Amino acid sequence: xxxxxxxxxxxxxxxxxxxxxxxxxxxxxxxxxxxxxxxxxxxxxxxxxxxxxxxxxxxxxxxxxxxxxxxxxxxxxxxxxxxxxxxxxxxxxxxxxxxxxxxxxxxxxxxxxxxxxxxxxxxxxxxxxxxxxxxxxxxxxxxxxxxxxxxxxxxxxxxxxxxxxxxxxxxxxxxxxxxxxxxxxxxxxxxxxxxxxxxxxxxxxxxxxxxxxxxxxxxxxxxxxxxxxxxxxxxxxxxxxxxxxxxxxxxxxxxxxxxxxxxxxxxxxxxxxxxxxxxxxxxxxxxxxxxxxxxxxxxxxxxxxxxxxxxxxxxxxxxxxxxxxxxxxxxxxxxxxxxxxxxxxxxxxxxxxxxxxxxxxxxxxxxxxxxxxxxxxxxxxxxxxxxxxxxxxxxxxxxxxxxxxxxxxxxxxxxxxxxxxxxxxxxxxxxxxxxxxxxxxxxxxxxxxxxxxxxxxxxxxxxxxxxxxxxxxxxx
Amino acid sequence: xxxxxxxxxxxxxxxxxxxxxxxxxxxxxxxxxxxxxxxxxxxxxxxxxxxxxxxxxxxxxxxxxxxxxxxxxxxxxxxxxxxxxxxxxxxxxxxxxxxxxxxxxxxxxxxxxxxxxxxxxxxxxxxxxxxxxxxxxxxxxxxxxxxxxxxxxxxxxxxxxxxxxxxxxxxxxxxxxxxxxxxxxxxxxxxxxxxxx
Numbered sequence: 001x002x003x004x005x006x007x008x009x010x011x012x013x014x015x016x017x018x019x020x021x022x023x024x025x026x027x028x029x030x031x032x033x034x035x036x037x038x039x040x041x042x043x044x045x046x047x048x049x050x051x052x053x054x055x056x057x058x059x060x061x062x063x064x065x066x067x068x069x070x071x072x073x074x075x076x077x078x079x080x081x082x083x084x085x086x087x088x089x090x091x092x093x094x095x096x097x098x099x100x101x102x103x104x105x106x107x108x109x110x111x112x113x114x115x116x117x118x119x120x121x122x123x124x125x126x127x128x129x130x131x132x133x134x135x136x137x138x139x140x141x142x143x144x145x146x147x148x149x150x151x152x153x154x155x156x157x158x159x160x161x162x163x164x165x166x167x168x169x170x171x172x173x174x175x176x177x178x179x180x181x182x183x184x185x186x187x188x189x190x191x192x193x194x195x196x197x198x199x200x201x202x203x204x205x206x207x208x209x210x211x212x213x214x215x216x217x218x219x220x221x222x223x224x225x226x227x228x229x230x231x232x233x234x235x236x237x238x239x240x241x242x243x244x245x246x247x248x249x250x251x252x253x254x255x256x257x258x259x260x261x262x263x264x265x266x267x268x269x270x271x272x273x274x275x276x277x278x279x280x281x282x283x284x285x286x287x288x289x290x291x292x293x294x295x296x297x298x299x300x301x302x303x304x305x306x307x308x309x310x311x312x313x314x315x316x317x318x319x320x321x322x323x324x325x326x327x328x329x330x331x332x333x334x335x336x337x338x339x340x341x342x343x344x345x346x347x348x349x350x351x352x353x354x355x356x357x358x359x360x361x362x363x364x365x366x367x368x369x370x371x372x373x374x375x376x377x378x379x380x381x382x383x384x385x386x387x388x389x390x391x392x393x394x395x396x397x398x399x400x401x402x403x404x405x406x407x408x409x410x411x412x413x414x415x416x417x418x419x420x421x422x423x424x425x426x427x428x429x430x431x432x433x434x435x436x437x438x439x440x441x442x443x444x445x446x447x448x449x450x451x452x453x454x455x456x457x458x459x460x461x462x463x464x465x466x467x468x469x470x471x472x473x474x475x476x
Numbered sequence: 477x478x479x480x481x482x483x484x485x486x487x488x489x490x491x492x493x494x495x496x497x498x499x500x501x502x503x504x505x506x507x508x509x510x511x512x513x514x515x516x517x518x519x520x521x522x523x524x525x526x527x528x529x530x531x532x533x534x535x536x537x538x539x540x541x542x543x544x545x546x547x548x549x550x551x552x553x554x555x556x557x558x559x560x561x562x563x564x565x566x567x568x569x570x571x572x573x574x575x576x577x578x579x580x581x582x583x584x585x586x587x588x589x590x591x592x593x594x595x596x597x598x599x600x601x602x603x604x605x606x607x608x609x610x611x612x613x614x615x616x617x618x619x620x621x622x623x624x625x626x627x628x629x630x631x632x633x634x635x636x637x638x639x640x641x642x643x644x645x646x647x648x649x650x651x652x653x654x655x656x657x658x659x660x661x662x663x664x665x666x667x668x669x670x671x672x673x
Contacts, residue, residue, distance in 0.1 A: 137554075138557065138562070139564060139656060141565075142564075142568045143653070145572075146653065189657075190656040191649060191653045192657075194650075
């Protein structure tokens, strides 16, 4: 259900009117700087007083709240939430148009630190994301001219001026190439990549109060990894290259489709690809599909995820309903490769192989050994709880694969246990781990949610076993 | 020897062309009037018969570009677009036309078009300003706002517009995409403020 921003604002606690800064302040401030005959600021702090300022303040406020929340009880978190002046932030967000995307992307990414961020906040940001005003056509055509050198209507045989979907940090338009091919043109909002980079640069200094804790270095590493992750999402050239690489992994018999990219109509800010007809998860579920249909899609999702990991050594950690299309002919469409991490390090790949094998065999001593290495733990008593929680979480992740017979992903208790375990990690300050675990955790939670909502009852083990044969890992 | 009007105009155009080339390649400050005259094939003193200063040349280039932009805008504008889209397109079309001289027009904006420059004897600056605000008034009228905008409206608009021009002249972002974002916010701000009465 779409939530009106005004309703959200009304539902939030009151703040002083004096503290509510109108969005125009950003522009006025920018003009004051410009007219003072100084060069355009390029340093991150100075740039914050221009386009990025408002977004950064809000995103950093949220991020700081969450990160501090790791070490505080719920009541304190609630108080801190009020301190962030959520209501004021929303008022400003509401007036910012598409630039809200930057704030929300940073907010969403930060929310994935614990992956159990305050539900209300995450949901609010999600809803705002889908409500973000699109770029108007005048702005869009200027962006297209800048990127592709001509007006959309000259470049394409047809170009739909109304976006049909929101994309990560942009919007998607339908078009037809002069060859007749129907395509989707994903266009990034101008300036948003730099705005996000500025926001992140300013996050670390604000975390300095946490520098005396034992996990400071790890915290910094995690933030850095999150920064790289979100920066990946703004790099459409990388995304297009990844998409072409993933496309090569699938064959007709898989029933899995990755749209073809058209490099001549793609740049750092635009990706043009085949248009796929299909439903997102909500629309599919609204049609009340049979259990067989649900299971079939879940098996294809398993195939898609396994193929990417075991054949492609990469993982799309942005698992959410918007990135999958359930096509009318039963095929699964994979779209959006902005947040694919590649496992390029052989050492990391080998370690992942040992973790997989240990989990599949269920040998406690092997699991303990490899989990300590994976989570960078020692034999010290202070790490014992971390090891226990991580081991249980790992077993939960692998449970559908080593359990005999079909696994019921619609089991609420299974999902809840995963979320509870992540919450316990945070509560007990068990945050130290390889930075990629942040992304992996995001992947697991997204994956569970998809399968849970599908209500799939499947045996994924044969597919996973088949796909791992190419790894060369001992025992697979 | 009398120089015909046609020849004079051709020389004038030649001076403008070589000026744009030299300002871009050598820099505005580094280029002297003597350099310009030499490149245009005229005597050093003759150039002052056409333009009293280098700044006047820049302003003429800006004026010509914006006049061309107006024609381009009229071709690009769509009947079904909103006020916000039209204003955005009008300004962005002008920026695109000014693009070849981005490296050297910044100071001219501030000297001749800035918010504090109104009402002086700067004929070209006034011409640019008048032409621009007339177009803005026309667009307001096209969208059903028939009452002419007040002086305060126009001053507010001009403040935002010249701010965008100055930002664009120094914008170091990729393909000046930050300028597009600032322009979009500025136009939104003006339209919201204008519509709020």
